[in-house]
Amino acid sequence: MIKEYKFENIYSDGKHILTKGSPVWNEKTINNYRIWNPRRSKLCAMILNKCKIMPIKKNSTVLYLGASSGTTVSYVSDIADKGMIYCVEFSGRVFRDLIAMCEKRKNIVPILADANQPESYQHIVESVDVVYQDIAQRNQIQIFKKNAKMFLKKNGYGIIMVKARSIDTTARPEDVYKKAVEDLKDFEILEKIGLEPYCKDHLAVALENK
Amino acid sequence: MKLVTKWFGVFLVDEDEIVKYELFPKNSDEIAERLKKINDGEILDEEEKLTKGMEIEKGERDIDYSDYGFTLDLLHSASIQFGKMLFREIPEDRYVIQAVNAIDEINKAINIMTERFIEWYLYYFPEEKEKNFGKIIAEYDGENKTNPETETHNISSTDKEMLKDVAISILTLQKTKNKLEKYVEKEMEKIAPNLSFFAGPRIGAKLIALSGGLGRLSVMPSSKIQLLGAEKALFRHLSHEGKSPKYGVIFQHPVIHNAKHNRGRIARVFANNAAIAVRADYYSKHFIGNELKKRFMKQISKG
Numbered sequence: 001m002i003k004e005y006k007f008e009n010i011y012s013d014g015k016h017i018l019t020k021g022s023p024v025w026n027e028k029t030i031n032n033y034r035i036w037n038p039r040r041s042k043l044c045a046m047i048l049n050k051c052k053i054m055p056i057k058k059n060s061t062v063l064y065l066g067a068s069s070g071t072t073v074s075y076v077s078d079i080a081d082k083g084m085i086y087c088v089e090f091s092g093r094v095f096r097d098l099i100a101m102c103e104k105r106k107n108i109v110p111i112l113a114d115a116n117q118p119e120s121y122q123h124i125v126e127s128v129d130v131v132y133q134d135i136a137q138r139n140q141i142q143i144f145k146k147n148a149k150m151f152l153k154k155n156g157y158g159i160i161m162v163k164a165r166s167i168d169t170t171a172r173p174e175d176v177y178k179k180a181v182e183d184l185k186d187f188e189i190l191e192k193i194g195l196e197p198y199c200k201d202h203l204a205v206a207l208e209n210k
Numbered sequence: 211m212k213l214v215t216k217w218f219g220v221f222l223v224d225e226d227e228i229v230k231y232e233l234f235p236k237n238s239d240e241i242a243e244r245l246k247k248i249n250d251g252e253i254l255d256e257e258e259k260l261t262k263g264m265e266i267e268k269g270e271r272d273i274d275y276s277d278y279g280f281t282l283d284l285l286h287s288a289s290i291q292f293g294k295m296l297f298r299e300i301p302e303d304r305y306v307i308q309a310v311n312a313i314d315e316i317n318k319a320i321n322i323m324t325e326r327f328i329e330w331y332l333y334y335f336p337e338e339k340e341k342n343f344g345k346i347i348a349e350y351d352g353e354n355k356t357n358p359e360t361e362t363h364n365i366s367s368t369d370k371e372m373l374k375d376v377a378i379s380i381l382t383l384q385k386t387k388n389k390l391e392k393y394v395e396k397e398m399e400k401i402a403p404n405l406s407f408f409a410g411p412r413i414g415a416k417l418i419a420l421s422g423g424l425g426r427l428s429v430m431p432s433s434k435i436q437l438l439g440a441e442k443a444l445f446r447h448l449s450h451e452g453k454s455p456k457y458g459v460i461f462q463h464p465v466i467h468n469a470k471h472n473r474g475r476i477a478r479v480f481a482n483n484a485a486i487a488v489r490a491d492y493y494s495k496h497f498i499g500n501e502l503k504k505r506f507m508k509q510i511s512k513g
Contacts, residue, residue, distance in 0.1 A: 095293060095296075095297075096297065098293075102289075106283060107286075109286055109289045110290065111289065112296055123216050123217055123248060124217050124245070124289070126272065170448055
């Protein structure tokens with residue numbers, strides 16, 4: 001039943017996307033494969049909406065901005081099981097949950113810092129293959145650019161979850177996306193994937209650092 | 211010469227060549243301690259040792275930890291320990307925020323439960339004349355003492371017992387609320403004397419809670435302070451052109467809600483002065499509450 005999906009370390013049973021790893025909270029599993037819920041995790045929504053490229057691979061080092069309580073991070077750590085994930089989160093309250101999750105997984109380094117000030121964690125993070133960003137900030141594109149400039153390797157990848165409602169509540173989401181993609185013209189845009197119906201007013205953008 | 215600090219050591223770099231270095235002990239406790247120091251902006255002993263008597267600027271360079279025998283496992287456990295260290299430090303304004311939010315929630319609970327109590331009580335004593343239900347709740351112990359003849363006939367003792375329990379819960383909540391109010395007053399006196407004097411401890415604490423801390427409140431423009439607590443109305447205004455709000459939680463201040471005219475203007479002036487009060491609390495720690503209050507009164511008396 002369970003077959004390898006077209007990306008490394010990601011599996012599918014035809015209906016769900018699955019990863020292999022130990023469960024973190026009480027999520028459902030099928031034969032020890034963890035079910036990945038697209039409503040809780042935008043990366044899964046992106047896969048289910050048929051993205052063609054998956055920058056996060058077996059031995060990628062990932063800089064994850066906006067880790068929150070670590071739902072998606074735990075799946076990313078399953079995918080990059082031979083790599084390393086540096087996850088940055090600014091809110092002390094969810095950082096507590098994040099740490100509890102990290103204690104069970106060796107390949108995550110939690111960092112309590114403001115992603116707007118990458119200098120503050122420069123001494124911890126090395127240069128990375130992928131910068132993944134999912135933060136609800138008005139200047140999220142600028143934050144991504146700052147971090148990419150500092151940490152992203154040449155020919156490294158970026159994934160940004162553009163949150164139209166956080167950037168501008170009053171504008172139309174399409175206009176916000178257009179503006180965001182324009183702002184990212186220093187990078188080569190590989191793919192743009194809307195996250196409907198799992199996630200409203202979000203656009204996933206995959207790009208490469210040229 | 212540049213000084214590069216990494217999680218595993220301190221390096222002196224001259225034109226991309228590492229000249230000298232000082233490694234940290236290969237022990238997650240020690241590394242976590244150093245991460246903490248870096249976070250607090252302190253100078254590490256290693257940095258001092260390496261740069262003795264030299265003039266050096268801070269720089270950046272990629273340095274591979276594995277060249278120096280460090281592993282990511284070490285960073286993993288050190289960063290977890292460091293994260294846990296950060297939890298143990300709680301800024302002192304956090305307690306007031308919890309307390310003032312608790313007061314609001316308890317208030318809501320008291321109101322809901324009092325309504326329930328009244329509805330229930332009137333089954334048993336349908337002809338109750340007393341309109342002050344606060345008094346009824348405080349005195350109720352299963353019997354209607356003031357006019358016992360109004361009692362419905364078919365009340366069992368378990369019914370009375372239940373209703374009495376509800377009354378006791380309400381009274382307990384009220385007691386907690388009073389205690390919390392005193393606590394907030396006392397704490398605000400300590401952490402934000404000016405704001406507390408100028409706006410009152412409840413409103414002051416509410417402002418701190420809504421802004422997320424005294425530090426953040428102190429960097430807010432007064433127009434934002436004016437509208438703290440009116441976010442819903444503000445965004446409604448911004449997105450589909452409703453009326454713009456004139457005040458948020460500061461409306462609870464008697465000067466504003468008792469004003470007959472120019473409420474919006476008074477709210478603006480009030481917020482201006484509150485902003486100054488917060489800045490005095492956070493940065494200078496001088497007590498200027500008296501002058502602020504005098505100034506405010508003068509400003510609003512002009513009309």
